[in-house]
Amino acid sequence: MSYSRQATLSCENNSDATCSVEAALSIISGKWKLKIYKILRQGEPLRFSMIAKGLGDVSEKSLTFQLREMESDGIIVRKVYPEVPPRVExxxxxxxxxxxxxxxxxxxxxxxxIKANKLEV
Incomplete structure (x- = not known):
């Protein structure tokens, strides 16, 4: 059986009490999503290059994919300004x-x- 993100979000195959938790985790899971969220929650909308700079070692392809998924999920908004060259925030x-x-x-x-397990940060 293959993983279907849409089925997880709609609880199509999982009607038990954990469905909402699984749906929430599906929305925020991803290597970069919480890091993107952390950057964007600091204030004003940012351009792609500023988000990438804040993340450090992220490929353009990975960042684009994560941003598109977050936009599709309604977590972020992408605003394109009609300028040349185009400006996107x-x-x-x-x-x-x-x-x-x-x-x-x-x-x-x-x-x-981390404290309970004496892990290094």
Whole structure:
């Protein structure tokens, strides 16, 4: 059986109580998504190059894919300005801004886990 992200999001094959958690994790999972979110939650919309700079070692292809998926999920908005050359900016939607509490909770839990397991950061 192959993985179907859409089936996970719609709970098509999973009607139990964990479906909503799986759907949420599907939306925020991805190597770069939480890092992109962290950059965009700092304030004003940013251009692709500024997001890439903030991430460091990310390929253009990977970043483009992650941004498109986040846009498709309604987490970010992509605004194209009719200029030459075109200017594109990315910002959080209201839905994306609502991830703040989830992000903060993951941060607290992660720090507790690191401390409890005496891991180096």
């Amino acid at each position: 990315y910002g959080l939607t209201d839905l994306g801004k609502s991830l703040h509490i989830v992000f903060e909770s993951l941060d607290v839990w992660g720090k507790a886990y």
